[in-house]
Amino acid sequence: MFAGDQNGLQGDPRLKAISEAIRVVPHFPKPGIMFQDITTLLLDHKAFKDAVDIFVDRYRDMDISVVAGVEARGFMFGPSIALAIGAKFVPLRKPRKLPGEVISEAYVLEYGTDCLEMHVGAVQPGERALVIDDLVATGGTLCAAIRLLGTTQTKWKAVVYSCGATPADKLFCTFC
Numbered sequence: 140m141f142a143g144d145q146n147g148l149q150g151d152p153r154l155k156a157i158s159e160a161i162r163v164v165p166h167f168p169k170p171g172i173m174f175q176d177i178t179t180l181l182l183d184h185k186a187f188k189d190a191v192d193i194f195v196d197r198y199r200d201m202d203i204s205v206v207a208g209v210e211a212r213g214f215m216f217g218p219s220i221a222l223a224i225g226a227k228f229v230p231l232r233k234p235r236k237l238p239g240e241v242i243s244e245a246y247v248l249e250y251g252t253d254c255l256e257m258h259v260g261a262v263q264p265g266e267r268a269l270v271i272d273d274l275v276a277t278g279g280t281l282c283a284a285i286r287l288l289g290t291t292q293t294k295w296k297a298v299v300y301s302c303g304a305t306p307a308d309k310l311f312c313t314f315c
């Protein structure tokens with residue numbers, strides 16, 4: 140996992156603008172949580188486009204066939220990235236939302252527990268997948284997404300978050 144200064148984006152003015160477009164709401168949804176609200180980023184066309192473009196530029200020539208978006212905020216960035224890099228989009232959904240046969244992974248959140256599900260057959264063994272979400276807090280969601288894709292024996296998992304609860308500089312990614 141690496142931050143803006145280690146991924147070739149050091150000094151990129153887009154990072155500051157993206158960071159500033161994310162509203163921080165203290166004590167939401169409960170005391171002590173500094174909520175990183177990306178809905179304000181979505182209102183800023185340039186910052187929103189820059190956030191998508193940064194990932195498109197990074198991953199377009201990496202033979203990635205699957206972009207997996209984590210419900211719900213991964214759905215706000217993932218499809219645009221998938222279309223631009225020529226990959227399919229696979230939603231990783233919260234429980235009981237997908238109508239077909241699913242595989243499930245439970246995980247612990249900063250303020251609760253949850254579960255991600257994916258349709259069986261959406262990802263084939265050997266495919267290269269990129270996971271998209273808006274941030275890492277405890278990392279529980281990210282780990283669940285990796286486990287979910289791992290059950291399909293996906294050859295590569297590239298995990299990308301467009302912003303982070305900490306540090307403030309927001310752009311980092313992991314390959315596993």
Ligand SMILES: O=P(O)(O)OC[C@H]1O[C@H](OP(=O)(O)OP(=O)(O)O)[C@H](O)[C@@H]1O
Pocket residue numbers: 209210211212213247248249253272273274275276277278279280281
């Ligand atoms: O690193 P973690 O501790 O796992 O937390 C990060 C996750 O929490 C948020 O989603 P949330 O579960 O609140 O769902 P939402 O996108 O539907 O609001 C966020 O969008 C990440 O998916």
Ligand SMILES: Nc1ncnc2[nH]cnc12
Pocket residue numbers: 172173174175176249250274276304
């Ligand atoms: N600090 C935070 N801000 C926004 N979403 C979150 N999900 C978990 N922790 C969060």
